Amino acid sequence: MANRQDIDIREVSKLSGLPASTLRYYEEKGLIKSIGRRGITRVFPASVLQQLPLISLARYAGFSLDEIGTMFIHGDRPDIDRERLLHKAGELDKTIGRLKAMRDGLRHVANCPEENQLECPKFQNLIKKAVRLQHREERKGKPRARITDRH
Incomplete structure (x- = not known):
């Protein structure tokens, strides 16, 4: 049974304002990680809602997605140099x-x-x-x- 803290991609999209395609791309680039699926729908930990604003801020500041990816090497907590x-x-x-x-x-x-x-x-x-x-x-x-x- 799924943890109540887990949210599917549709809810993440709704709460973050980012399209699901962007979330899938971020996952592909290693910026965020899904923790499984409900049927065919990706499920993310609730902590992804804390990561996404940091990613947006870093992008706005001019960091590349690869640079941002190195900031999340240690899981969902940023490791900012x-x-x-x-x-x-x-x-x-x-x-x-x-x-x-x-x-x-x-x-x-x-x-x-x-x-x-x-x-x-x-x-x-x-x-x-x-x-x-x-x-x-x-x-x-x-x-x-x-x-x-x-x-």
């Missing part, structure tokens, strides 16, 4: 800096006093940096351009 969190925070600081620079560059171009923005020295500088960074990223196998022009 504080150094990894600090490293991710540093990456986010860099991303924020790049995004702020891009925002400022776009605002400058939108409000540029030059009649033709292509003649604006700051815009030309932004273009050159974008091309240089895109080429660098492509050589590294990462086809994302990062623009860091500071005005």
